[in-house]
C-alpha cells in the first residue's frame with residue numbers, strides 16, 4: 632500500500648537522507664514522491680536525485696509575496712496527492728492558508744525543546760541562556776510558527792565546551808532517530824492530530840509532548 636509523502640527542504644537534507652535510508656532499508660513504508668526546495672542549490676536535491684526521487688526547486692525570491700509563493704508551492708505539492716508533507720529543514724514561514732490546507736498532515740522538525748526557542752538560531756540561544764539541556768522536537772505544523780502539537784522530543788546535555796556547531800551536531804544525531812519514528816507512526820495511521828493535540832494510538836500525548844526522550848549517550 633503506497634503512502635505518498637512530499638518532503639520540503641532548504642539545505643543539506645540530512646533529515647531527508649535519514650527518511651530515504653530507512654525507506655530503502657524497509658523500516659519505513661512510505662513513498663517519497665517528490666522533494667521540493669526553495670533553494671536551487673540545496674544539497675538535499677542532490678540526495679533526492681541520487682535516490683531517484685523527483686525534485687523541484689521553487690525559488691521564493693521569484694514571487695511577489697509569501698502568499699504567491701505558497702500558492703504555487705501548494706499546487707506543486709498537490710500534484711502528488713501526498714498523505715503527509717514533511718518539512719525537513721524548510722526555512723520559510725508558511726502562510727495561514729497554506730498551513731491550514733495541510734493541517735493535521737504536515738510535520739516539522741525543530742531544533743529545540745519546544746516551547747523553548749521558537750524560530751531561528753536555537754542552539755546559540757540555548758547556550759546563551761546557560762541551559763543544561765537542549766534538543767529537538769517533532770510537531771504538527773500550524774499557522775502559528777513552531778506552535779503546533781508536539782509529538783516527539785529528544786534531548787542532550789549541553790557541555791561547557793559546546794558551541795552552536797557542536798550542539799547542532801549532537802541535535803542532528805537525535806533528529807535522525809526521532810523524525811523517521813514520527814513519520815513511521817503517522818504512515819501506520821497510529822498518530823493523529825485532533826483539536827491541536829497530538830494522539831498516538833488514541834492516547835493523548837503528555838502536555839510536554841515528550842513521548843520518546845532519548846538523551847544522547
Ligand SMILES: Nc1nc2c(c(=O)[nH]1)N[C@@H](CN(C=O)c1ccc(C(=O)N[C@@H](CCC(=O)O)C(=O)O)cc1)CN2
Pocket residue numbers: 718721722723724725726727730739740741742749750751771772773774775776777778779
Ligand atoms: N506556519 C508555519 N510555518 C512554518 C513552521 C510552522 O510551525 N508554522 N515551521 C517552520 C520551520 N522553522 C522552524 O522549525 C522555521 C523556518 C524558518 C523561519 C524563518 O524565520 N524564516 C524566514 C527566512 C529565514 C531564512 O531564509 O533563513 C522567513 O520565512 O521569512 C523560522 C522558523 C517552517 N515554516
Ligand SMILES: NCC(=O)N[C@@H]1O[C@H](COP(=O)([O-])[O-])[C@@H](O)[C@H]1O
Pocket residue numbers: 640641642643644645646647675719720721722740741742750751803806
Ligand atoms: N527552524 C527550522 C530549522 O532550523 N530546522 C533545522 O534545520 C536543520 C536541517 O538540517 P538538514 O537539512 O540536514 O535536514 C535541522 O537541524 C532542523 O532541525
